[in-house]
Amino acid sequence: DSGVTQTPKHLITATGQRVTLRCSPRSGDLSVYWYQQSLDQGLQFLIHYYNGEERAKGNILERFSAQQFPDLHSELNLSSLELGDSALYFCASSVFPVNKEPGELFFGEGSRLTVL
Amino acid sequence: TQLLEQSPQFLSIQEGENLTVYCNSSSVFSSLQWYRQEPGEGPVLLVTVVTGGEVKKLKRLTFQFGDARKDSSLHITAAQPGDTGLYLCAGVDWSNTGKLIFGQGTTLQVKP
Numbered sequence: 001d002s003g004v005t006q007t008p009k010h011l012i013t014a015t016g017q018r019v020t021l022r023c024s025p026r027s028g029d030l031s032v033y034w035y036q037q038s039l040d041q042g043l044q045f046l047i048h049y050y051n052g053e054e055r056a057k058g059n060i061l062e063r064f065s066a067q068q069f070p071d072l073h074s075e076l077n078l079s080s081l082e083l084g085d086s087a088l089y090f091c092a093s094s095v096f097p098v099n100k101e102p103g104e105l106f107f108g109e110g111s112r113l114t115v116l
Numbered sequence: 117t118q119l120l121e122q123s124p125q126f127l128s129i130q131e132g133e134n135l136t137v138y139c140n141s142s143s144v145f146s147s148l149q150w151y152r153q154e155p156g157e158g159p160v161l162l163v164t165v166v167t168g169g170e171v172k173k174l175k176r177l178t179f180q181f182g183d184a185r186k187d188s189s190l191h192i193t194a195a196q197p198g199d200t201g202l203y204l205c206a207g208v209d210w211s212n213t214g215k216l217i218f219g220q221g222t223t224l225q226v227k228p
Contacts, residue, residue, distance in 0.1 A: 002158060033216065043159070043204060043218040056215040090158050104149075105216065107158025 025093030
C-alpha cells in the first residue's frame with residue numbers, strides 16, 4: 001500500500017461526457033502528479049501540483065483540467081470525452097517538488113477510464 | 117524535450133536466465149530512476165542512480181548509470197517468475213520546468 005488513494009478505480013462512460021478523478025496523496029506529501037497510461041503511449045506526464053500551485057504541465061489536453069485543494073487532495077477533470085481518452089490515470093505524490101531530486105514518487109493504483 | 121528510450125520492449129524468458137534492460141537518451145540526466153509495475157498496480161520505485169558510472173545492487177538486480185549520465189541498464193540474474201512485470205526508467209526533464217518523464221517500459225515475462 002503506497003498510501004496514495006485514487007477513486008474511482010473503474011469508470012465507464014460515454015463519449016462527450018465529463019468525469020472527475022480524485023486523488024488523496026500520502027500524509028505529508030505536498031506534491032501531486034497525474035499521469036496517463038495507455039498501451040501505445042506508455043506513462044505520459046499530465047500535470048504536477050505542489051502545495052496547491054501548478055508547477056509543471058505536460059501535453060495535457062485543453063479538455064482536461066486539474067487542481068489541488070487546500071487539504072492537498074487533487075482532482076483531474078476530463079470533459080468532452082473521446083474514445084481515445086480511455087486509459088489508466090495514475091496519481092502520484094512525493095514530499096518535495098520534483099526539482100529537489102532524487103525524489104521518489106508514490107503511485108496510487110490508478111483509475112481505469114473506459115469511454116464507449 | 118528530453119526522451120528516454122527503453123529496449124527491448126518485450127522480453128519473455130525462462131526461469132533462471134539472465135537478462136538486461138536498457139534505458140537510453142541523447143540528453144544528460146542528473147539522475148535516473150527505475151520503477152517496476154505489476155498488473156493492476158501503480159509503479160513502485162526500485163532504485164535511483166545519481167552518479168555517472170554508479171552501480172547499485174538490489175538482491176539479483178544490478179543497476180548501472182552510464183559514465184556520461186545519458187543511459188542506464190538493469191541486469192537481472194537468475195530471473196524468477198516473481199520478477200514478471202513492467203520495468204520503467206524515469207528521469208527529470210529540466211528542459212520543461214522539471215517534469216518526471218518515463219520511458220515506454222520493458223514488459224518482462226519469466227516463465228516457470
